[in-house]
Amino acid sequence: MHSLIKLVSIARKLNKSANTVALLEKRILGAGLSSRHSAIIRSANAAPMAARMAQLATQHWKNMNPLWGVEIPFEQPGALWIAPEAGQKNDNQWRQLEHSLQQEGIEFHSLTHTEAAELGQHAIKINQDEIYFHEPEALQLDPADILNALQNAATLNGIEVMEHTQVTGFDVDSNGRISAVHSNHGSITCDYVINAAGAWSPKLFAPLNIPIPISLEPVYVANFLVGTRDIPTSLPIIADFVHHAYFRRWRGSILHLHQPRARSSEAIAQAFSRGLxxxxxxxxxxxxxxxVLNFDQLEAYLGKVKNRFIKARTPLYAGGYVSFFDITPDLRFILGKDSKIENLVHVLGAGQALKYAPIFGEIISDIILKGQVQHSQIDISEFSIGRFSDQAFDQFWSAHKRAENSL
Known part of the structure; x- marks a missing residue:
């Protein structure tokens, strides 16, 4: 889905000339991680440039028609962030995050315990050994609404969506540029290739000797039926970094939750080891x-609900599934031109592609049509794939050992 989001933005500009944009989809559009995305749109990120881009993307989500000719419904419940208390390991990081986001003009501010209780409509357990923050601009979308709107946008903007199309190889010309993409449906000549293939990227580009460090981290998702008197429908999104869970009210009587990404270098390295x-x-x-979730996963999630919500007794399980974060070693994007092949551009979101997709589309459009990013506030140099290819992976892991990665 996020591949289509990016390409719609590009197509609107390319269609002004005699160019064609095609999206090659291995299965069915949206059948991968996009169909199981939380669709929480937030700006909070420990990397200042990523936070800046997220803020711009959030504004695009609120007003999509000028970009793609479609509207996408959204809610703005805001987010209540919960972290360990002052004096514990993470406290300084959260205070630094608050300051960094405010420097970027992003609304993210600390709350007193009384304010947190009121924001949570007195349905949330407020503990003296926790600290609380409010991000009022956080949005909630529905993946089904996004997919429907973007399928319409693809038709409106002249994108050729080629489903059940598997890339089998590439032709590279004497100038080192990709001249054609081979697939099970034949070959397609091209001026540019945009890689938005996520965790399929390493295998896809290995024949071109382009190592792309993407792996998969499982994320368990569960839905519970709850009463509105126990957990109000109008709650903010709750980003609980004490119990390691995102909670949100979802489609009427559903409480939906999943865990955040792991952020320690050790946990990330384990994910890459499992991937191998x-x-x-x-x-x-x-x-x-x-x-489907197994019994232990379900019991763990029931415990998270009971530990956070005052009136939650034993919510009724209403289905769950395993999704995945596609992650890089430092949890940051791979964004921009490839360091070896000039007409190959990477758009890999490190588990956050959907929320950034509108601004990613603008960035990639600029790179292809203008040769560089045109937005004066955006510098994508820190997200270049060159940060990995310019050094051996063992050196990378050594340099990032014990470092906490971005939010």
């Missing part, structure tokens, strides 16, 4: 067994 042992590669996303 996975013979299915990114195709594990399509495994039918991923549409």
């Amino acid at each position: 042992m996975n013979p299915a590669g990114a195709n594990i996303i399509y495994d039918p067994s991923n549409y």
Whole structure:
């Protein structure tokens, strides 16, 4: 889905000339991680440039018609962030995050315990050993609404969506540029290739000797039926970094939750190690067994609900599934031109692609049509794939050992 979001923005500009934009989809549009995305749109990020881009993307989500000719419904419940108390390990990081975001003009401010209780409509357990922050601009979208709107936008903007199309190889000309993409439906000549393939990227580009460090981290998602008197429908999104869970009210009587990404270098390295042992590669996303949680996972999530909500007794399980974060070693994007092939552009979101997709589309459009990013506030140099290819991976892991990665 986020591939289509990016390409719609590009197509609107390319269609002014005699160019064609095609999206090659291995299965069915939106069948991968996009169909299981939380669709929470927030700006809070420990990397200042990523936070700046997220803020711009949020404004685009609120007014999509000028970009793509469609509207996408959204709610703005805001987000209540919960973190360990002052004096504990993470406190300084959260205070620094608050200051950094405010420097970027992003509304993110601390709350007293009384203010947090009121924002949570007295349905949330407020503890003296916790600190609280409010991000009022956080949005909630519905993945089904996004997909429907973007399918319409693809038609409106002349994008050729080629489903059930598997890339099998590339032709590279004497100038080192990709001249054609081979697929099970034949070859397609091209001026530019945009890689938005996420966790399929390493295998896809290995024949071109382009190492792309993307792996998959499982994320467990559960839905529970709850009463409105127990957990009000108008609650903000709750980003609970004490119990490691995002909570949100979803489609009437559903309480939806999933865990955040792991952020320690050790946990990220473990995810990459597991990826090397996975013979299915990114195709594990399509495994039918991923549409159910086991007993231990369900019990753990029930415990998170009971530990955070005052009146939650034993919510009724209403379905769950395993999704994945596609992650890089430092949890930051891979964004911009490839360091080896001039007409290859990467748009890999490190588990956050959907929320950034509108601004990603503008960035990639600028790179292709103007040769560089045109927005004066955006510098994508820190997200270049060159930060990995310019050094051996063992050196990268050593340099980032014990470092906490971005939000």
